[in-house]
Amino acid sequence: MEEVDHLAHERSKAQFDGDAMKVVWAGSKHALDVADRMARLVASDPVFRKDNRPMLARKELFKNTLRKAAHAWKRINELHLTEEEASMLRVFVDEPSYVDLHWGMFVPAIKGQGTDEQQKKWLPLAYKMQIIGCYAQTELGHGSNVQGLETTATFDPKTDEFIIHSPTLTSSKWWPGGLGKVSTHAVVYARLITEGKDYGVHGFIVQLRSLDDHSPLPGITIGDIGTKFGNGAYNTMDNGVLQFDHVCIPRNQMLMRVSQVTREGKYIVSDVPRQLVYGTMVYVRQTIVSDASKALSRAVCIAVRYSAVRRQFGSQDGGPETQVIDYKTQQSRLFPLLASAYAFRFVGEWLKWLYADVTQRLQANDFSTLPEAHACTAGLKSLTTSATADGIEECRKLCGGHGYLCSSGLPELFAVYVPACTYEGDNVVLLLQVARFLMKTVSQLGSGKQPVGTTAYMGRAQHLMQYKCDVCGAEDWLKPSVILEAFEARAVRLAVNCAQNISKAPSPEEGFSELSADLVEAAVAHCQLIVVSKFIEKVQQDIPGRGVKEQLQILCNIYALSVLHKHLGDFLVTGCITPRQGSLANDQLRSLYSQIRPNAVALVDAFNYTDHYLGSVLGCYDGNVYPKLEEEAWKDPLNDSVVPDGYHEYVRPVLKQKFRVSRL
Numbered sequence: 195m196e197e198v199d200h201l202a203h204e205r206s207k208a209q210f211d212g213d214a215m216k217v218v219w220a221g222s223k224h225a226l227d228v229a230d231r232m233a234r235l236v237a238s239d240p241v242f243r244k245d246n247r248p249m250l251a252r253k254e255l256f257k258n259t260l261r262k263a264a265h266a267w268k269r270i271n272e273l274h275l276t277e278e279e280a281s282m283l284r285v286f287v288d289e290p291s292y293v294d295l296h297w298g299m300f301v302p303a304i305k306g307q308g309t310d311e312q313q314k315k316w317l318p319l320a321y322k323m324q325i326i327g328c329y330a331q332t333e334l335g336h337g338s339n340v341q342g343l344e345t346t347a348t349f350d351p352k353t354d355e356f357i358i359h360s361p362t363l364t365s366s367k368w369w370p371g372g373l374g375k376v377s378t379h380a381v382v383y384a385r386l387i388t389e390g391k392d393y394g395v396h397g398f399i400v401q402l403r404s405l406d407d408h409s410p411l412p413g414i415t416i417g418d419i420g421t422k423f424g425n426g427a428y429n430t431m432d433n434g435v436l437q438f439d440h441v442c443i444p445r446n447q448m449l450m451r452v453s454q455v456t457r458e459g460k461y462i463v464s465d466v467p468r469q470l471v472y473g474t475m476v477y478v479r480q481t482i483v484s485d486a487s488k489a490l491s492r493a494v495c496i497a498v499r500y501s502a503v504r505r506q507f508g509s510q511d512g513g514p515e516t517q518v519i520d521y522k523t524q525q526s527r528l529f530p531l532l533a534s535a536y537a538f539r540f541v542g543e544w545l546k547w548l549y550a551d552v553t554q555r556l557q558a559n560d561f562s563t564l565p566e567a568h569a570c571t572a573g574l575k576s577l578t579t580s581a582t583a584d585g586i587e588e589c590r591k592l593c594g595g596h597g598y599l600c601s602s603g604l605p606e607l608f609a610v611y612v613p614a615c616t617y618e619g620d621n622v623v624l625l626l627q628v629a630r631f632l633m634k635t636v637s638q639l640g641s642g643k644q645p646v647g648t649t650a651y652m653g654r655a656q657h658l659m660q661y662k663c664d665v666c667g668a669e670d671w672l673k674p675s676v677i678l679e680a681f682e683a684r685a686v687r688l689a690v691n692c693a694q695n696i697s698k699a700p701s702p703e704e705g706f707s708e709l710s711a712d713l714v715e716a717a718v719a720h721c722q723l724i725v726v727s728k729f730i731e732k733v734q735q736d737i738p739g740r741g742v743k744e745q746l747q748i749l750c751n752i753y754a755l756s757v758l759h760k761h762l763g764d765f766l767v768t769g770c771i772t773p774r775q776g777s778l779a780n781d782q783l784r785s786l787y788s789q790i791r792p793n794a795v796a797l798v799d800a801f802n803y804t805d806h807y808l809g810s811v812l813g814c815y816d817g818n819v820y821p822k823l824e825e826e827a828w829k830d831p832l833n834d835s836v837v838p839d840g841y842h843e844y845v846r847p848v849l850k851q852k853f854r855v856s857r858l
């Protein structure tokens with residue numbers, strides 16, 4: 195195929211240093227270097243080919259995933275990759291598999307909940323992949339309500355063992371990734387029963403399959419839960435079902451960092467604080483926010499490049515038609531998503547810092563910021579994954595009909611991404627947790643207890659309840675302090691309104707339940723404020739590179755003002771801004787879209803994604819879309835023969851009228 199860069203003209207229009215922006219996106223020069231090397235390593239290895247994925251039947255697809263996972267592990271060892279390089283390599287292999295749960299959930303669960311002794315025993319095996327683990331919490335009957343789990347772990351002092359049992363159909367473990375066909379071990383969550391008393395849900399390490407022939411151990415029934423949404427997509431993962439019939443495990447396989455059962459069967463809470471467990475949750479959710487920015491940026495990269503290539507209408511005297519990226523409606527849908535991808539990238543980066551801060555504080559027995567950090571990560575997980583899932587679908591629509599083809603990469607990206615709104619906590623359930631925390635914070639405002647971290651602004655509630663936005667012209671909306679105060683006032687007022695309405699209910703619980711839809715909106719407002727404020731903080735730092743800071747400033751303003759525009763109702767009903775000020779914000783937004791337009795392609799180039807990772811003929815770097823679309827079409831198995839299988843049985847008889855037609 196000819197080697198012409200069809201987007202060269204777009205690239206030449208950029209008003210900033212693209213290499214410097216790549217460093218900002220990656221987080222550092224070192225991170226960029228690692229990501230770049232790993233992406234190229236994967237892209238150049240034929241085993242990691244993925245363009246045929248949507249066409250493979252489930253069994254073939256799954257076997258191919260196993261092959262890739264094994265090959266990745268081989269390469270990691272052969273090349274002596276560091277932990278950082280290995281995890282990047284897995285990112286670019288870009289195929290959900292048991293490996294994700296092994297490294298992402300099983301290992302952190304043991305690290306977070308295991309004693310030193312348990313860590314010493316299990317982690318080396320896991321690190322060398324001599325055992326493969328998964329995270330078995332959710333059951334057929336209960337997911338969000340973890341306290342409702344039914345699997346039991348009953349201590350038997352006679353044998354010094356726990357008996358793990360699934361007493362009902364609904365207690366079957368259902369959904370854990372990697373469980374269905376691969377994992378040899380699992381961290382299983384079960385109700386701990388000892389001395390006849392139920393102590394609630396605890397984690398246990400349970401071996402599931404023989405390390406010799408992979409057959410399930412006695413008392414264990416195990417399998418895959420079935421095909422999931424989309425072609426390819428998450429069907430590479432063996433989400434599993436698991437039932438226990440009185441399976442015995444040694445007592446020391448209960449994860450005993452925060453509580454223990456003694457040889458005699460006494461339940462004791464250790465002096466290690468329970469809150470430590472939350473540290474793991476902060477870690478896992480921080481990675482989910484990072485993944486959101488990756489998924490959204492991929493979709494946006496495809497939609498921006500294709501929108502610059504695609505032309506429709508507007509041709510005068512036989513001249514070229516208009517690039518669809520130049521339509522204002524296209525810009526008003528696309529550029530807020532581009533800005534969101536950057537916003538989520540920076541909030542994800544900040545969450546990494548937060549995790550380090552929480553870990554340090556936990557080590558010093560300082561738990562003061564933990565509830566706030568916990569609420570903040572729960573909220574950001576919910577906000578970023580919902581916006582990303584919606585954003586990928588919007589990008590598909592932005593690519594018109596061709597976006598619906600698997601070769602655009604968007605259908606599979608959507609299908610593989612949407613469950614992020616559900617796993618690691620259903621997004622609505624998480625927002626309700628955030629709302630509960632906000633209500634508690636509001637109730638303590640008069641007590642002198644100062645709100646911390648991302649809720650610190652609530653300490654200025656009195657001022658924010660009185661606040662009047664002083665925007666007089668569209669350019670006033672470019673001031674970070676103006677944007678911040680408007681978002682703070684909206685968040686505080688929505689929260690305080692909810693608290694006041696709850697106080698009128700017969701009981702706080704009834705009030706909370708009645709107002710839950712409003713509470714979710716208050717929680718969203720709080721989380722959007724966090725994203726806006728972290729973007730502003732980022733832009734206020736020293737950022738090297740010609741024009742880089744200016745572009746980020748524009749993106750930051752686009753993010754904030756597009757959120758404001760979308761939620762204008764909130765800002766107006768809470769009286770934070772006037773209708774005129776809302777309209778000025780919209781004027782400013784239009785101007786910002788025009789400013790970002792010449793830089794759009796270069797801004798997605800800064801993600802530094804290889805064509806392999808993007809997996810999209812519409813988003814390919816050189817923009818040579820049409821020949822690639824055609825090439826992909828001819829690769830479809832349906833085109834293997836010109837006359838389709840089935841013609842003689844089912845098409846010819848219709849054409850030749852060989853059916854007995856009764857009435858005609």
Ligand SMILES: Cc1cc2nc3c(=O)[nH]c(=O)nc-3n(C[C@H](O)[C@H](O)[C@H](O)COP(=O)(O)OP(=O)(O)OC[C@H]3O[C@@H](n4cnc5c(N)ncnc54)[C@H](O)[C@@H]3O)c2cc1C
Nearest residue numbers: 329330331332336337338369370371613616617618619622
């Ligand atoms: C692809 C995928 C991978 C997964 N991987 C794993 C894994 O590795 N290990 C594991 O243990 N689990 C896993 N899960 C399970 C996942 O964690 C649960 O599905 C998730 O926690 C949601 O729980 P649920 O399915 O019970 O939803 P439900 O709680 O039944 O939610 C159903 C609906 O009810 C609403 N709802 C529920 N409670 C409330 C409430 N209190 N107030 C208002 N609305 C409410 C929800 O918003 C939702 O709309 C996975 C799930 C998926 C889809």
